[in-house]
Amino acid sequence: MAQAQCGRTPQQQCSSPGSPNAMMRSLRAARTLVTPRAIAPLAPRPGVALSLSSRTKASLAMHEPAPASPFQVPNVGDLPPLDTAPTSALSSAAAAVEEEATTASIFSPTPEHQALREMIRSFTEAEVEPQANEFNRNERMNLPLFRKLGELGLLGVTVPEEYGGSGMDATAAVIVHEELASSDPAFCLAFLAHSMLFVNNLAQNGNEAQKLKWLSAACDGSKVCGMCMSEPSVGTDVLGMKTTATKKGDEYVLNGAKMWITNGTIDGESTGDAYLVYAKTGKGPRDVSLFLVEKGMPGFSLGQKIHDKCGMRASMTAELVFQDCHVPATNLVGQENGAALCMMRNLEIERVALAAMSLGIARRCVEEMNKYARERQAFGSHLNAFGQIQRFIAESYAEYMAGRAYVYQTAKELKLESVGNGLDADGVKLFCGAMGKNVADRAIQVMGGYGYVGEYNVERLWRDSKLLEIGGGTNEAHHKNMVRDLSRKVDKLP
Numbered sequence: 266m267a268q269a270q271c272g273r274t275p276q277q278q279c280s281s282p283g284s285p286n287a288m289m290r291s292l293r294a295a296r297t298l299v300t301p302r303a304i305a306p307l308a309p310r311p312g313v314a315l316s317l318s319s320r321t322k323a324s325l326a327m328h329e330p331a332p333a334s335p336f337q338v339p340n341v342g343d344l345p346p347l348d349t350a351p352t353s354a355l356s357s358a359a360a361a362v363e364e365e366a367t368t369a370s371i372f373s374p375t376p377e378h379q380a381l382r383e384m385i386r387s388f389t390e391a392e393v394e395p396q397a398n399e400f401n402r403n404e405r406m407n408l409p410l411f412r413k414l415g416e417l418g419l420l421g422v423t424v425p426e427e428y429g430g431s432g433m434d435a436t437a438a439v440i441v442h443e444e445l446a447s448s449d450p451a452f453c454l455a456f457l458a459h460s461m462l463f464v465n466n467l468a469q470n471g472n473e474a475q476k477l478k479w480l481s482a483a484c485d486g487s488k489v490c491g492m493c494m495s496e497p498s499v500g501t502d503v504l505g506m507k508t509t510a511t512k513k514g515d516e517y518v519l520n521g522a523k524m525w526i527t528n529g530t531i532d533g534e535s536t537g538d539a540y541l542v543y544a545k546t547g548k549g550p551r552d553v554s555l556f557l558v559e560k561g562m563p564g565f566s567l568g569q570k571i572h573d574k575c576g577m578r579a580s581m582t583a584e585l586v587f588q589d590c591h592v593p594a595t596n597l598v599g600q601e602n603g604a605a606l607c608m609m610r611n612l613e614i615e616r617v618a619l620a621a622m623s624l625g626i627a628r629r630c631v632e633e634m635n636k637y638a639r640e641r642q643a644f645g646s647h648l649n650a651f652g653q654i655q656r657f658i659a660e661s662y663a664e665y666m667a668g669r670a671y672v673y674q675t676a677k678e679l680k681l682e683s684v685g686n687g688l689d690a691d692g693v694k695l696f697c698g699a700m701g702k703n704v705a706d707r708a709i710q711v712m713g714g715y716g717y718v719g720e721y722n723v724e725r726l727w728r729d730s731k732l733l734e735i736g737g738g739t740n741e742a743h744h745k746n747m748v749r750d751l752s753r754k755v756d757k758l759p
Contacts, residue, residue, distance in 0.1 A: 397448055397449035397579070397722075400452070408531060411455060414456060414460075415484060416485075421484030422438055423464075424484055428484065443624045443628070453625070459489060463483060467557070470598050475557060490537055491528035493541070496523055501742045508545065517593075518564075518589055521587050533570045535567055537560065553608065554600075554602060554603070557596040557598055565587055576725070614681060617679060624697060626730050630727075637712045638654050664704065698734040
Protein backbone atom coordinates (compact mmCIF):
# COMPACT_ATOMS: atom_id res chain seq x y z
CA MET A 266 0.00 0.00 0.00
CA ALA A 267 1.42 3.37 -0.99
CA GLN A 268 0.90 5.18 2.23
CA ALA A 269 2.14 8.56 1.04
CA GLN A 270 -0.56 8.54 -1.60
CA CYS A 271 -3.21 6.80 0.49
CA GLY A 272 -5.51 6.20 -2.43
CA ARG A 273 9.45 23.63 32.86
CA THR A 274 10.09 26.81 32.38
CA PRO A 275 11.92 28.61 29.60
CA GLN A 276 15.26 28.35 31.40
CA GLN A 277 14.81 24.57 31.47
CA GLN A 278 14.71 24.39 27.70
CA CYS A 279 17.91 23.71 25.84
CA SER A 280 18.85 23.34 22.19
CA SER A 281 21.61 20.79 22.01
CA PRO A 282 21.74 19.06 18.62
CA GLY A 283 20.91 15.43 18.16
CA SER A 284 17.73 13.45 17.88
CA PRO A 285 16.05 11.88 20.93
CA ASN A 286 17.33 8.47 19.89
CA ALA A 287 20.89 9.66 19.33
CA MET A 288 20.88 11.50 22.64
CA MET A 289 19.76 8.44 24.59
CA ARG A 290 22.26 6.20 22.79
CA SER A 291 25.09 8.51 23.83
CA LEU A 292 23.86 8.48 27.43
CA ARG A 293 23.83 4.68 27.50
CA ALA A 294 27.32 4.54 26.01
CA ALA A 295 28.63 6.88 28.69
CA ARG A 296 27.09 4.75 31.42
CA THR A 297 29.34 1.83 30.54
CA LEU A 298 32.47 3.87 31.32
CA VAL A 299 31.77 4.96 34.89
CA THR A 300 30.94 3.46 38.24
CA PRO A 301 27.31 3.44 39.40
CA ARG A 302 27.98 6.19 41.97
CA ALA A 303 28.91 8.57 39.16
CA ILE A 304 25.90 7.82 36.96
CA ALA A 305 22.89 10.14 36.88
CA PRO A 306 19.91 7.81 37.36
CA LEU A 307 17.32 7.46 34.59
CA ALA A 308 14.46 8.06 37.03
CA PRO A 309 13.45 11.74 37.38
CA ARG A 310 14.94 13.81 40.17
CA PRO A 311 14.73 17.52 40.98
CA GLY A 312 16.69 19.60 38.53
CA VAL A 313 16.72 17.18 35.61
CA ALA A 314 14.66 17.81 32.51
CA LEU A 315 14.68 16.64 28.92
CA SER A 316 13.91 19.38 26.42
CA LEU A 317 13.21 18.73 22.77
CA SER A 318 14.45 21.91 21.12
CA SER A 319 13.14 23.69 18.04
CA ARG A 320 12.97 21.41 15.01
CA THR A 321 12.51 18.53 17.40
CA LYS A 322 16.04 18.00 18.70
CA ALA A 323 16.63 16.67 22.20
CA SER A 324 19.11 16.87 25.04
CA LEU A 325 19.33 16.57 28.80
CA ALA A 326 19.69 19.76 30.80
CA MET A 327 21.10 19.71 34.32
CA HIS A 328 19.93 22.61 36.48
CA GLU A 329 21.67 21.68 39.71
CA PRO A 330 25.28 22.59 40.46
CA ALA A 331 27.38 20.53 38.08
CA PRO A 332 28.73 17.36 39.66
CA ALA A 333 32.36 16.39 39.35
CA SER A 334 33.21 14.83 36.03
CA PRO A 335 32.40 11.11 36.09
CA PHE A 336 35.80 10.47 34.57
CA GLN A 337 37.66 11.88 37.58
CA VAL A 338 38.92 9.50 40.22
CA PRO A 339 36.42 9.67 43.11
CA ASN A 340 37.43 10.03 46.74
CA VAL A 341 38.01 6.73 48.46
CA GLY A 342 35.18 7.46 50.87
CA ASP A 343 32.75 7.69 47.96
CA LEU A 344 33.50 4.26 46.61
CA PRO A 345 31.04 1.42 47.21
CA PRO A 346 32.18 -1.52 49.33
CA LEU A 347 34.72 -3.66 47.55
CA ASP A 348 32.45 -6.69 47.46
CA THR A 349 29.82 -4.75 45.47
CA ALA A 350 31.99 -2.52 43.27
CA PRO A 351 32.12 -3.39 39.54
CA THR A 352 35.54 -4.68 38.51
CA SER A 353 35.37 -3.96 34.78
CA ALA A 354 33.67 -1.91 32.08
CA LEU A 355 31.79 -5.08 31.19
CA SER A 356 30.18 -5.33 34.61
CA SER A 357 29.30 -1.62 34.46
CA ALA A 358 27.63 -2.19 31.11
CA ALA A 359 25.73 -5.16 32.51
CA ALA A 360 24.54 -3.06 35.43
CA ALA A 361 23.30 -0.37 33.05
CA VAL A 362 21.44 -2.91 30.94
CA GLU A 363 19.90 -4.46 34.04
CA GLU A 364 18.73 -1.04 35.29
CA GLU A 365 17.14 -0.24 31.93
CA ALA A 366 15.37 -3.60 31.89
CA THR A 367 14.08 -2.97 35.39
CA THR A 368 12.76 0.54 34.70
CA ALA A 369 11.23 -0.26 31.29
CA SER A 370 7.52 -0.97 31.22
CA ILE A 371 4.66 -1.01 28.78
CA PHE A 372 4.01 2.62 29.77
CA SER A 373 7.58 3.76 28.99
CA PRO A 374 9.01 0.87 26.97
CA THR A 375 12.34 2.54 26.07
CA PRO A 376 14.64 5.13 27.65
CA GLU A 377 13.49 7.54 24.94
CA HIS A 378 9.88 7.16 26.05
CA GLN A 379 10.86 7.57 29.70
CA ALA A 380 12.84 10.73 28.93
CA LEU A 381 9.90 12.08 26.94
CA ARG A 382 7.54 11.42 29.85
CA GLU A 383 9.85 13.15 32.33
CA MET A 384 10.17 16.17 30.07
CA ILE A 385 6.47 16.63 29.32
CA ARG A 386 5.46 16.03 32.94
CA SER A 387 7.91 18.69 34.07
CA PHE A 388 6.64 21.10 31.41
CA THR A 389 3.01 20.40 32.32
CA GLU A 390 3.54 21.02 36.02
CA ALA A 391 5.59 24.18 35.46
CA GLU A 392 3.72 25.84 32.60
CA VAL A 393 0.41 24.18 31.75
CA GLU A 394 -1.04 23.83 35.24
CA PRO A 395 -0.72 27.50 36.33
CA GLN A 396 -2.72 28.79 33.37
CA ALA A 397 -5.42 26.12 33.03
CA ASN A 398 -8.25 27.61 35.08
CA GLU A 399 -7.79 31.15 33.74
CA PHE A 400 -7.88 30.25 30.05
CA ASN A 401 -10.76 27.81 30.48
CA ARG A 402 -12.83 30.40 32.37
CA ASN A 403 -12.18 32.97 29.65
CA GLU A 404 -12.74 30.51 26.78
CA ARG A 405 -9.44 31.45 25.19
CA MET A 406 -6.65 29.41 23.64
CA ASN A 407 -3.20 30.00 25.11
CA LEU A 408 -1.38 30.49 21.82
CA PRO A 409 2.06 31.39 23.24
CA LEU A 410 2.02 28.22 25.35
CA PHE A 411 0.87 26.20 22.33
CA ARG A 412 3.85 27.47 20.36
CA LYS A 413 6.16 26.29 23.15
CA LEU A 414 5.05 22.76 22.31
CA GLY A 415 6.66 23.38 18.94
CA GLU A 416 9.89 24.48 20.60
CA LEU A 417 9.85 21.22 22.55
CA GLY A 418 9.36 19.14 19.40
CA LEU A 419 5.96 17.86 20.46
CA LEU A 420 3.79 19.27 17.66
CA GLY A 421 5.44 16.83 15.29
CA VAL A 422 6.03 13.99 17.71
CA THR A 423 5.15 11.30 15.12
CA VAL A 424 6.60 13.08 12.06
CA PRO A 425 9.93 12.01 10.51
CA GLU A 426 12.86 14.22 11.44
CA GLU A 427 13.49 15.30 7.85
CA TYR A 428 10.19 17.23 7.97
CA GLY A 429 10.87 18.84 11.34
CA GLY A 430 9.37 16.16 13.57
CA SER A 431 10.65 13.94 16.37
CA GLY A 432 10.17 10.67 14.49
CA MET A 433 8.58 8.83 17.40
CA ASP A 434 5.74 6.32 17.55
CA ALA A 435 2.15 5.95 18.74
CA THR A 436 3.29 5.22 22.30
CA ALA A 437 5.07 8.57 22.38
CA ALA A 438 1.88 10.28 21.22
CA VAL A 439 -0.05 8.55 24.01
CA ILE A 440 2.49 9.67 26.62
CA VAL A 441 2.18 13.32 25.57
CA HIS A 442 -1.63 13.25 25.57
CA GLU A 443 -1.86 11.54 28.95
CA GLU A 444 0.51 14.02 30.58
CA LEU A 445 -1.02 17.19 29.10
CA ALA A 446 -4.59 16.07 29.80
CA SER A 447 -3.79 15.44 33.46
CA SER A 448 -3.65 19.21 33.83
CA ASP A 449 -5.59 20.88 30.99
CA PRO A 450 -7.57 18.60 28.66
CA ALA A 451 -8.76 21.58 26.60
CA PHE A 452 -5.20 22.66 25.85
CA CYS A 453 -4.41 19.03 25.07
CA LEU A 454 -7.35 18.86 22.65
CA ALA A 455 -5.96 21.80 20.67
CA PHE A 456 -2.65 19.93 20.58
CA LEU A 457 -4.38 16.75 19.35
CA ALA A 458 -6.27 18.52 16.56
CA HIS A 459 -3.04 20.06 15.30
CA SER A 460 -0.50 17.27 15.86
CA MET A 461 -2.61 14.19 15.10
CA LEU A 462 -5.47 15.35 12.85
CA PHE A 463 -3.38 17.67 10.67
CA VAL A 464 0.34 17.04 11.11
CA ASN A 465 0.33 13.25 11.41
CA ASN A 466 -2.43 13.00 8.78
CA LEU A 467 -0.45 15.02 6.24
CA ALA A 468 2.79 13.20 7.07
CA GLN A 469 1.13 9.86 6.32
CA ASN A 470 -1.03 10.83 3.35
CA GLY A 471 0.48 13.90 1.68
CA ASN A 472 2.89 14.00 -1.23
CA GLU A 473 6.45 15.24 -0.96
CA ALA A 474 5.71 18.80 -2.08
CA GLN A 475 2.84 19.16 0.41
CA LYS A 476 4.93 17.82 3.27
CA LEU A 477 7.87 20.06 2.46
CA LYS A 478 5.62 23.11 2.25
CA TRP A 479 3.61 22.61 5.46
CA LEU A 480 5.12 20.20 7.94
CA SER A 481 8.07 22.27 9.12
CA ALA A 482 5.90 25.29 9.96
CA ALA A 483 3.26 23.08 11.57
CA CYS A 484 5.87 21.24 13.65
CA ASP A 485 7.51 24.39 14.98
CA GLY A 486 4.17 25.99 15.86
CA SER A 487 4.36 28.99 13.56
CA LYS A 488 1.23 27.66 11.84
CA VAL A 489 -1.85 26.42 13.75
CA CYS A 490 -3.89 23.85 11.88
CA GLY A 491 -6.74 21.36 12.15
CA MET A 492 -8.99 18.91 10.31
CA CYS A 493 -12.57 19.22 9.02
CA MET A 494 -14.86 16.19 8.96
CA SER A 495 -18.13 16.74 10.89
CA GLU A 496 -20.87 18.95 9.48
CA PRO A 497 -23.92 20.77 10.90
CA SER A 498 -26.16 17.85 9.95
CA VAL A 499 -23.61 15.02 9.70
CA GLY A 500 -21.68 13.49 12.59
CA THR A 501 -21.33 9.74 13.05
CA ASP A 502 -22.64 9.16 9.51
CA VAL A 503 -19.48 10.75 8.19
CA LEU A 504 -19.66 9.26 4.69
CA GLY A 505 -23.01 11.00 4.32
CA MET A 506 -21.24 14.39 4.31
CA LYS A 507 -22.77 17.12 2.16
CA THR A 508 -19.68 19.20 1.42
CA THR A 509 -18.70 18.77 -2.23
CA ALA A 510 -15.61 19.42 -4.32
CA THR A 511 -16.00 19.80 -8.09
CA LYS A 512 -13.01 19.71 -10.44
CA LYS A 513 -12.79 22.75 -12.73
CA GLY A 514 -9.60 22.95 -14.75
CA ASP A 515 -6.62 23.03 -12.41
CA GLU A 516 -8.78 23.77 -9.36
CA TYR A 517 -11.43 22.21 -7.17
CA VAL A 518 -14.41 24.27 -6.03
CA LEU A 519 -15.62 23.39 -2.53
CA ASN A 520 -19.10 24.11 -1.23
CA GLY A 521 -20.50 23.27 2.19
CA ALA A 522 -19.84 23.78 5.89
CA LYS A 523 -17.93 21.96 8.61
CA MET A 524 -18.96 22.04 12.27
CA TRP A 525 -17.32 21.46 15.67
CA ILE A 526 -13.85 22.13 14.23
CA THR A 527 -11.16 22.25 16.91
CA ASN A 528 -8.70 25.06 16.13
CA GLY A 529 -11.31 26.34 13.68
CA THR A 530 -10.45 29.77 15.02
CA ILE A 531 -7.63 31.01 17.20
CA ASP A 532 -8.82 34.51 18.01
CA GLY A 533 -12.58 34.25 17.46
CA GLU A 534 -12.38 36.48 14.40
CA SER A 535 -10.59 34.48 11.71
CA THR A 536 -9.68 30.91 10.81
CA GLY A 537 -6.53 29.08 11.70
CA ASP A 538 -3.76 28.69 9.12
CA ALA A 539 -4.66 25.46 7.30
CA TYR A 540 -7.03 22.49 7.43
CA LEU A 541 -7.34 19.05 5.94
CA VAL A 542 -10.92 19.04 4.62
CA TYR A 543 -12.91 15.97 3.60
CA ALA A 544 -15.40 16.46 0.75
CA LYS A 545 -17.45 14.33 -1.64
CA THR A 546 -16.02 14.17 -5.17
CA GLY A 547 -18.28 11.51 -6.66
CA LYS A 548 -21.66 9.84 -6.37
CA GLY A 549 -20.49 6.67 -4.65
CA PRO A 550 -20.78 6.37 -0.85
CA ARG A 551 -16.98 6.21 -0.45
CA ASP A 552 -16.13 8.83 -3.09
CA VAL A 553 -14.48 11.14 -0.60
CA SER A 554 -11.35 13.21 -1.20
CA LEU A 555 -9.06 15.16 1.10
CA PHE A 556 -7.97 18.76 0.43
CA LEU A 557 -5.50 21.10 2.06
CA VAL A 558 -7.37 24.39 2.45
CA GLU A 559 -5.34 27.41 3.47
CA LYS A 560 -6.35 30.56 5.31
CA GLY A 561 -7.29 33.32 2.89
CA MET A 562 -8.31 31.11 -0.02
CA PRO A 563 -11.26 32.71 -1.85
CA GLY A 564 -14.59 31.47 -0.50
CA PHE A 565 -13.17 30.08 2.77
CA SER A 566 -14.31 31.81 5.95
CA LEU A 567 -15.11 31.49 9.64
CA GLY A 568 -18.82 30.84 10.13
CA GLN A 569 -18.98 31.20 13.90
CA LYS A 570 -17.03 30.51 17.04
CA ILE A 571 -18.88 28.09 19.32
CA HIS A 572 -19.36 29.61 22.78
CA ASP A 573 -20.54 28.32 26.15
CA LYS A 574 -19.49 24.68 25.81
CA CYS A 575 -19.89 22.29 28.73
CA GLY A 576 -16.15 21.66 28.84
CA MET A 577 -12.94 21.95 26.84
CA ARG A 578 -13.39 25.71 27.02
CA ALA A 579 -9.76 26.64 26.36
CA SER A 580 -9.96 24.79 23.05
CA MET A 581 -11.42 26.94 20.29
CA THR A 582 -14.29 25.32 18.38
CA ALA A 583 -15.85 26.77 15.24
CA GLU A 584 -17.98 26.35 12.15
CA LEU A 585 -16.06 26.81 8.89
CA VAL A 586 -17.78 27.74 5.63
CA PHE A 587 -16.80 26.93 2.04
CA GLN A 588 -18.71 28.99 -0.50
CA ASP A 589 -17.31 28.51 -3.99
CA CYS A 590 -13.95 28.02 -2.32
CA HIS A 591 -11.26 27.67 -5.00
CA VAL A 592 -8.52 25.19 -4.06
CA PRO A 593 -5.61 24.37 -6.40
CA ALA A 594 -5.60 20.80 -7.67
CA THR A 595 -2.10 20.52 -6.21
CA ASN A 596 -3.75 20.71 -2.76
CA LEU A 597 -5.55 17.39 -3.28
CA VAL A 598 -4.07 15.05 -0.66
CA GLY A 599 -3.79 11.51 -1.97
CA GLN A 600 -5.96 10.32 -4.82
CA GLU A 601 -9.35 11.67 -5.82
CA ASN A 602 -12.09 9.51 -4.25
CA GLY A 603 -9.39 7.79 -2.15
CA ALA A 604 -9.63 9.57 1.18
CA ALA A 605 -11.85 7.06 2.97
CA LEU A 606 -8.73 5.03 3.70
CA CYS A 607 -6.88 8.14 4.90
CA MET A 608 -9.81 8.88 7.19
CA MET A 609 -9.94 5.39 8.71
CA ARG A 610 -6.17 5.29 9.23
CA ASN A 611 -6.05 8.62 11.03
CA LEU A 612 -9.15 7.85 13.11
CA GLU A 613 -7.19 5.02 14.74
CA ILE A 614 -4.44 7.22 16.19
CA GLU A 615 -7.01 9.92 17.00
CA ARG A 616 -9.08 7.52 19.09
CA VAL A 617 -6.08 6.10 20.90
CA ALA A 618 -4.91 9.65 21.69
CA LEU A 619 -8.38 10.60 22.95
CA ALA A 620 -8.34 7.52 25.17
CA ALA A 621 -4.98 8.70 26.51
CA MET A 622 -6.60 12.02 27.39
CA SER A 623 -9.15 10.11 29.47
CA LEU A 624 -6.23 8.43 31.21
CA GLY A 625 -4.77 11.80 32.12
CA ILE A 626 -8.10 12.99 33.51
CA ALA A 627 -8.56 9.81 35.54
CA ARG A 628 -5.02 9.85 36.91
CA ARG A 629 -5.32 13.42 38.11
CA CYS A 630 -8.69 12.75 39.71
CA VAL A 631 -7.35 9.69 41.54
CA GLU A 632 -4.45 11.78 42.83
CA GLU A 633 -6.73 14.61 43.97
CA MET A 634 -9.30 12.45 45.76
CA ASN A 635 -6.61 10.31 47.37
CA LYS A 636 -4.81 13.37 48.72
CA TYR A 637 -8.05 14.95 49.96
CA ALA A 638 -9.26 11.77 51.67
CA ARG A 639 -5.88 11.31 53.34
CA GLU A 640 -5.87 14.84 54.78
CA ARG A 641 -9.54 15.57 55.52
CA GLN A 642 -10.97 14.41 58.83
CA ALA A 643 -14.58 13.65 59.71
CA PHE A 644 -16.13 11.98 62.75
CA GLY A 645 -12.72 11.75 64.36
CA SER A 646 -11.05 9.83 61.53
CA HIS A 647 -9.40 10.54 58.23
CA LEU A 648 -11.85 10.34 55.38
CA ASN A 649 -10.03 7.42 53.78
CA ALA A 650 -10.81 5.29 56.84
CA PHE A 651 -14.44 4.98 55.71
CA GLY A 652 -15.46 2.10 53.50
CA GLN A 653 -17.53 4.19 51.08
CA ILE A 654 -14.57 6.45 50.36
CA GLN A 655 -12.19 3.51 50.12
CA ARG A 656 -14.42 2.00 47.46
CA PHE A 657 -14.39 5.20 45.36
CA ILE A 658 -10.60 5.50 45.49
CA ALA A 659 -9.76 1.81 45.07
CA GLU A 660 -12.14 1.19 42.16
CA SER A 661 -11.00 4.37 40.45
CA TYR A 662 -7.36 3.38 40.67
CA ALA A 663 -8.04 -0.15 39.43
CA GLU A 664 -10.12 1.09 36.48
CA TYR A 665 -7.50 3.67 35.58
CA MET A 666 -4.75 1.05 35.57
CA ALA A 667 -6.86 -1.36 33.51
CA GLY A 668 -7.55 1.35 30.95
CA ARG A 669 -3.93 2.41 30.95
CA ALA A 670 -2.72 -1.11 30.19
CA TYR A 671 -5.26 -1.42 27.35
CA VAL A 672 -4.28 1.92 25.80
CA TYR A 673 -0.53 1.35 25.92
CA GLN A 674 -0.84 -2.19 24.60
CA THR A 675 -2.93 -0.91 21.70
CA ALA A 676 -0.45 1.90 21.02
CA LYS A 677 2.39 -0.62 21.02
CA GLU A 678 0.70 -2.55 18.23
CA LEU A 679 -0.48 0.47 16.22
CA LYS A 680 1.56 1.24 13.12
CA LEU A 681 0.96 4.81 12.00
CA GLU A 682 1.44 4.00 8.33
CA SER A 683 -1.06 1.14 8.23
CA VAL A 684 -4.73 0.54 8.83
CA GLY A 685 -6.39 -2.37 10.61
CA ASN A 686 -6.28 -1.49 14.30
CA GLY A 687 -9.87 -0.28 14.39
CA LEU A 688 -11.25 -2.84 16.85
CA ASP A 689 -8.99 -1.85 19.71
CA ALA A 690 -8.80 1.82 18.73
CA ASP A 691 -12.57 1.85 19.20
CA GLY A 692 -12.25 -0.32 22.30
CA VAL A 693 -9.80 1.84 24.21
CA LYS A 694 -11.79 4.99 23.58
CA LEU A 695 -15.07 3.29 24.52
CA PHE A 696 -13.65 1.98 27.80
CA CYS A 697 -11.52 4.96 28.79
CA GLY A 698 -14.07 7.62 27.89
CA ALA A 699 -16.58 6.24 30.36
CA MET A 700 -13.86 5.37 32.86
CA GLY A 701 -12.44 8.89 32.93
CA LYS A 702 -15.86 10.44 33.40
CA ASN A 703 -16.78 8.01 36.18
CA VAL A 704 -13.50 8.57 38.03
CA ALA A 705 -13.96 12.35 37.81
CA ASP A 706 -17.48 11.95 39.16
CA ARG A 707 -16.20 9.93 42.12
CA ALA A 708 -13.53 12.55 42.81
CA ILE A 709 -16.23 15.21 43.13
CA GLN A 710 -18.21 12.93 45.44
CA VAL A 711 -15.21 12.28 47.67
CA MET A 712 -14.34 15.96 47.87
CA GLY A 713 -17.91 17.13 48.38
CA GLY A 714 -18.41 20.87 48.09
CA TYR A 715 -14.73 21.44 47.41
CA GLY A 716 -14.91 19.10 44.44
CA TYR A 717 -17.85 21.07 43.06
CA VAL A 718 -15.97 24.38 42.71
CA GLY A 719 -13.39 25.36 40.12
CA GLU A 720 -10.52 26.01 42.50
CA TYR A 721 -10.06 22.28 43.11
CA ASN A 722 -9.91 21.36 39.40
CA VAL A 723 -11.88 18.11 39.41
CA GLU A 724 -15.14 19.80 38.40
CA ARG A 725 -13.38 21.15 35.27
CA LEU A 726 -11.94 17.72 34.53
CA TRP A 727 -15.42 16.21 34.98
CA ARG A 728 -16.90 18.65 32.46
CA ASP A 729 -14.04 18.07 30.04
CA SER A 730 -14.36 14.30 30.29
CA LYS A 731 -17.80 14.19 28.71
CA LEU A 732 -16.55 15.23 25.28
CA LEU A 733 -14.43 12.08 25.16
CA GLU A 734 -17.62 10.01 24.91
CA ILE A 735 -18.70 12.08 21.88
CA GLY A 736 -15.81 13.56 19.90
CA GLY A 737 -13.78 11.33 17.60
CA GLY A 738 -16.63 8.81 17.60
CA THR A 739 -19.56 8.42 19.94
CA ASN A 740 -19.89 5.48 22.30
CA GLU A 741 -22.69 4.19 20.11
CA ALA A 742 -20.47 4.32 17.02
CA HIS A 743 -17.79 2.35 18.87
CA HIS A 744 -20.37 -0.30 19.81
CA LYS A 745 -21.39 -0.64 16.15
CA ASN A 746 -17.84 -0.72 14.84
CA MET A 747 -16.58 -3.22 17.38
CA VAL A 748 -19.40 -5.71 16.90
CA ARG A 749 -18.98 -5.43 13.12
CA ASP A 750 -15.25 -6.15 13.39
CA LEU A 751 -15.71 -8.98 15.88
CA SER A 752 -18.36 -10.66 13.74
CA ARG A 753 -16.16 -10.46 10.65
CA LYS A 754 -12.72 -11.28 12.01
CA VAL A 755 -12.86 -13.01 15.38
CA ASP A 756 -13.92 -16.54 16.29
CA LYS A 757 -11.62 -17.03 19.26
CA LEU A 758 -9.98 -14.36 21.33
CA PRO A 759 -6.21 -14.58 21.86
